[in-house]
Amino acid sequence: MLHFGEMGSRWGINRTVGQVYALLYASQAPLSADEIVAALGVSRSNVSMSLKELQSWELVRLQHLPGDRRDYFSTPDDIWQIVRTLAEQRRKREIDPTLSVLRGLIVTQPGSEADEYAQQRLQQMHDLIELLVQWADEVQRLNTKELVQLLRLGSKVVGLLELKNKLPGLGRGLRRQPAETDAQPD
Amino acid sequence: MLHFGEMGSRWGINRTVGQVYALLYASQAPLSADEIVAALGVSRSNVSMSLKELQSWELVRLQHLPGDRRDYFSTPDDIWQIVRTLAEQRRKREIDPTLSVLRGLIVTQPGSEADEYAQQRLQQMHDLIELLVQWADEVQRLNTKELVQLLRLGSKVVGLLELKNKLPGLGRGLRRQPAETDAQPD
DNA sequence: CCGAACTTTCAGTAATTTTTGAAATTACTG
């Protein structure tokens, strides 16, 4: 648990938040705030804040047990779902704002040659981030099984790509969203 | 620049370090420590420490201009190289230690049923991280052009995968490291 | 609408991290 607290803090996540999440993740039954307090030895209010933070990231589920007024918290069973949520939230909070800052800087009139170079560099960064985001977006939509398959394949895909180029006639069959009209070739 | 300082601190990177890197990234000519001080308005010693940090991450290159005793710093021209270095370093510093902690926990004798569940969960996490790391490793080896192609392809690869399954006879042709002997099928 | 059970808020304090200036070190020049 401690290790995940540490790790959290290296990735910009509060230590207690990391510990609470690790605990919930590893626990089969949902836990109440008091149980977390007992397990981690931190104050009740700290746990309350950490849970609120985790809720704002949509990383925990709040549920009630019948005949019990306390809040119980748990994490999704599918760990890939956790990864998806994490990616989605980080994107919304950090990536998207960064992209808009970059876009803002790129469209301003350069005041010097140095500015021009800087803009070109920022454009590169912008395009890179956008490419990664689009990739993540698409991959996000796959179900867990397909996702694992895709990752297992790794860079071998490049080989497949060459194959595809050699067999252009099969190209159309590969599209996930078939372009029915030939009006707009890519 | 300020934005990247902020962003850095959300990802576990010191604010000044982020600003220094952003400055170097956007600058065509290599910069000396004093130039960075002038541009960012932070203390000389802070810049020195930040540069040392960046050097320890292998993210900046130190070079000397002829007839000038000062150290000049710059970033790689290829932004994908930066991403590769970043991934490599984070892996070494954070992912690998986490994997060993996980392995350590997984092999201990479970003391209870709850332990058993926890171990199973940790195993899932371990396998997930390992899969991602292996994927990253393979993709890492691609050159920039291939990498971009692969990412552009995104989840369409799943479609290719299906194609491959339909044409098993072509399978061998796809390998990057051809297995010449048929002794060890996968 | 009371009171018990539970949760959240918040101001103050503690802990951690970042930044700095001064001093020490290193590297180079003539």
Add this chain to the structure above:
DNA sequence: CAGTAATTTCAAAAATTACTGAAAGTTCGG
């Protein structure tokens, strides 16, 4: 090798972030 330029180290100050206990808030059965 003395002198100077450049860099690094380090202890202390400043800033930030995390944590706590006390108090306020909420919910719900009776």
